[in-house]
Amino acid sequence: MYKNILQNIDHIAIWPVISFVIFFVFFIGLLVWVFTADKNFMNEMSQKPLHDGSELNSDTESLMQ
């Protein structure tokens, strides 16, 4: 029953258009944000793995002889 209803969805061709619009808007927004975002914030984020508050890990030089 429900299948018959869905089989006749009108304007199924609009689906790809909608998805394209979603992509497009999202990516433009993303690019705008990425390139206008605060430089300090970016720097701080890129440092995240290096500081975890543990003594064992503060020596990040390799432990190989």
Add this chain to the structure above:
Amino acid sequence: MELEKIHYDNKIVKAFIIATIIFGIVGMTVGLLAAIQLFYPLANFDLQYTTFGRIRPLHTNAVIFAFVGNAMFAGIYYSLQRLLKTRMFNDSLSWIHFWGWQLIILAAAITLPLGLTTSKEYAELEWPIDIAIALIWVVFGINMIGTIIKRREQHMYVAIWFYIATFVTVAVLHIVNSFEMPVTFFKSYSWYAGVQDALVQWWYGHNAVAFFLTTPFLGIMYYFLPKAANRPVYSYRLSIIHFWSLIFIYIWAGPHHLLYTALPEWAQSLGVVFSIMLIAPSWGGMLNGLFTLRGAWDRVREDAVLKFMVVAVTAYGMATLEGPLLSLKNVNAITHYTDWIVAHVHVGGLGWNGFLIFGMIYWLIPRMWNTKLYSSKLANLHFWIGTLGIVFYALPMYIGGVVQSLMWKEFAADGFLKYQNFLETTTQILPMYMLRAVGGTLYLTGVLIMTYNLIKTAASGKFVANEEAEVAPLPKAIHDGGHWHSVLERKPILFTSLALVAILIGGIIEMVPTFLIKSNIPTIASVKPYTPLELHGRDIYIREGV
């Protein structure tokens, strides 16, 4: 500011690492056996349980879900705690996750040789195990999201986004692909048939590659590569673009496994276009990884950890350049069904997953045991023997693939196929199969050397089960405002939902029309449901994995 003392849970990481190594050895040994059977049939041992058709899925399940899977959990449990400056949400959940996953692997190791299989590639396990996988996966998800919620860091580092995307997508893929009708405890029939079955299967299969073998390891790369190089990631901006474009595009590319099939033309084309687009984010990610090592190349020459990681990231670049090319219809016409694909798979599996895992483990063990690596000579030996193993695996398969392809399509003067017996191509490439087994032996030998080296390392140190750390509590005041994406990074649930929406759009748009529009599904009037005898034959065929 008042500093809090907390303890990171290393014990769970240790358990997952041990499982990684054990199942790595098992899975690769089975792979080697399969490789040997292809030129030395006596290695089937004349037993139904050890024939190629049954141990091939055993190999793929063992290396993907046991070796790569356990390594992924080890990497996530280690890095998540440190990136969020908190212990895992709940220790019991961690251990339910660990033992549940190992039981699933055990069930797979028993049922697959017995011929209990759904025959859907990378989803062979029967329905009771499918349900167990779903439950354990949810336990993992709750534990991860719970940890994110109780974090002491305002923002989520990019590695965590990759982990979240992995969790969400694998859950969706697994559930949709596993709809099946149980008939007995160990036998079920898929809900899907015909072209729908094919589309769902490869939407799953491709994205299992994307979200099991790729995204979690990109997260691991974004954490462990900067850690090992002691350098911040090259460009955090690039990593954001990398993340969103990768998960948006990946989910659309599944149909490239079904070129020249009954799948509607438009869905095939969509798969091709999106596969080509994938080059951009993939290479963006690879370059971001390699550039992180700028200024540290002198250390790459000495440090086996960095060497493994450099080759891993390079292999990722190679596999993701080759993949889109394989998706072009004219290239796929040559490579499909040939051993070229097997080479592509193992450049990814041995190079990218394997080497990143080795680099990560060599880095982790000395730290978790508070000691130095037992022998960096042996680690370097492992590196070289492993690299040689990849070369000896991949090159013969590329050559074999081209030979197969040319022979299959060669016509004689009378217009008939020149090689009418399939066996002629197989005997022609026997030497290639032998070389591949040499490659596999080298690679496996490297893993055994690593195991020895790591056991010695652990013996020389003392395991730190609960690693102490001093961290600042999260300041409450700055909880709102800021840019929309930074707001997003502070709201894990919202972020998870958005990532879910991103991957669902691709899946729904591709699948709904195939399911619902009659004209998309070519039907033939003479095709009737199977008779009981036919069905029985089909069951036999599935069981033996021919």
